[in-house]
Amino acid sequence: MGKTFKGRPVIAGDITAEAVVTRQGFNTLASFQKSALMKKKEVICSDQNNADLYGKNLTGKVLCLPQTIGSTTGGMVLHTVSALGIAPSAMLFSGPIDSLAAAGVILADVWTENRIVAVDNLGDEFLQYVQDGMRVTVSEDGTVQIS
C-alpha cells in the first residue's frame, strides 16, 4: 500500500528517505540555528514554537511542510546547512514554494556540492497523508511515492 502525489520539481532529483512532517510553517532560522551554532553533525530542530518538529532530527530526512516562515536570512541558512552537509535531503511543499525556501535550495544547488531536492504544489492531501517515519521516494519529474 502507498500513495503517489505529483508536484513541480523546483530542484529536481531522485531521493529516497524517511519523512519528517510539519503541518505548520517551518521557521528555518529557528529550526537550524542551535545545531548549526553548536557545530553539530546532525540538525535537531530547535524551534520551540513548532510542536511537530521540535527535538527531531532533520538531517538527511525528507522534510514535508506547507511553507517556510520567519527571518529573511532563511535562504542563507538553508545554503549554509547544505554546505555543512547537515541539511534535509529533500523539502516537499504542499503549496507553492515561498521565496525564502526557493532561494535556499537554489543557492545550495548552485553554490555547494550538495543538493536539497525540492518539489512544491503537492496539494493539501499530501500533507494530510504523510506521517513521520514513512518512506518517501522522490523522482526527478516531481513524483512523490509514499510507502
Place this chain on the structure above:
Amino acid sequence: MEYRMHLTDEEQAILNGSQGETMAKIVKTLVLYGDAFGATRFVPVTGQGHLVTSFGISVLKPVFSIMDELIGAGLKAKEPFTLDPRPIDYKNVKCNPIEKLIFSKILYGMQGSYEAQLQKIGLKSEKSFTCTCYLDEVENTPGYGDVLSWAESSAVVYANSVLGARCNRNSGIIELFGSIFGKVPEFDLLTDEGRKAKWIVEVRCETKPEAQVLGSAIGMKVMEDVPYIKGLDRFLGMELTDGVKAYLKDMGAATASNGAVGLYHIENLTPEAKEQGDALIREDAKTYVIDDAELKRVKDSYPVIWKDKNAQPDRCFIGCPHLSYAQLGEWADRFAAELKKQGKQKVGLTTILTAAPEVLEHFQRDNQADYDRLLSFGVKLSSICPLMYMNNPLCGKRPVITNSNKLRTYTSARYFTDDEIAAIAVKGGF
C-alpha cells in the same frame, strides 16, 4: 539546462560565462529564482542596495566563502549598499567578561573579516549599519516605483507600502546578487497584479490601535498576502507625517515578522491606495475585522517563553526596527513623565534605545536637550541589533522585555506596549 525566463542576448552571454564563471553563477541563481515564480524577464534595479547579513558569525563560513569568491572575481555591487545593524556594542550594551570573550573570539569572531569583505563588495560607509536604511538621515530612501533588491523584511515592507517602491521579500545573498547584477527577476510584488490585495482589513477599534499589536494581528491572519486596510485613516489622518511614518514602520515590521507581509495598503494614506483606491482590491478578497477585543485576544495569545516565567526582567530593548529621530524625542518625554509619576530620577532597569548611527548623530546634534535628558535618566543609546544580540545561546535565556513584536517573535523577549514598558523600566520590574 533549459530556463523559462526570457533573457536578452547580453544576459544570455553573461549566463554563458562572458563575464566569468562567478558572474555566470550569480545570473544562474537569479534565473532559477525567477523561474520558480514564473518571472519572464529581468528588470533593472533602480535603488541602492541593502543587505540583511550584518553579522560575522562563524557558522556562516559558507557565506563568507561566497564573499571571497565574489571579491576574487573582482565583483562589486553596482551602487554602494547599507546593511542591517551590528550584533554587538560593548560600550552601550554591556556584557560580562565571559560573554565578551565568547562573542569576540567564538560567536562573532569573524565580524572584522566579514566587514572587510563588505567594504570590498561595496559597503556605503562605516555608519551604514541599520535596519531603517530608508530614513532620511541614512540616505538610502527609495523613490516611488524604484525597483529594489533588498531582503530585510521590515525594510522591504516599509519601502513597498509607505514609499511605493517595488521589492520582493528576498532572502539574504539573493539580494546581494541582485545588487551586483543590477537586475532582478520580475515577479510578485514587482508586478501590478502582485500588488493587489487579497484581504480587506477593517479596523473598527474605539481608540488608535497599538501599532505593534495591530501589525501582529494582520500578519498572523493574512500571512504572506497583501492586505488593504480600511478605517486606520480615522486615527492616522491622510498625510504621511513623520509620526505616521514611524507608526507604519513599527506596524509593518510586525506584519512582516508575525506573518510574512511584504506590502500593505492603507486607505486614503499610502501612495498606491491614494492613487488607485478600491481598484487595488482583488474581487475574491477576504475580509478580516479588527476591533479592540480582537487586539486583546491577539496580545493575550503571546506565550511567555522565559525559562523562569516568574522572573523579573533584567534588560529592556526599545527600537526593533530602529527608532526614528521623532521617536527618540517621544521616548524622552514618555520616560520623563513616568519618572515624575513614580518619583524617581533614573530608570530601574538596563534600558537600551536603538537607532541608526546617523539618526543618533542627528538627535544629539539637533535635540541636545532630549539627548542629554535620556542619558540622565540612565537610558543607553545604541545602534546594536537587539535581535542579533539575543539570537545567541548566551543571551537568549535572559529575561528581556521589549516593545517590539518582531523581537518577541524571533527571541524569548516578552512584549509590552510602550506605556507598559516605560512603567516597568522605570520601576525596575513588574
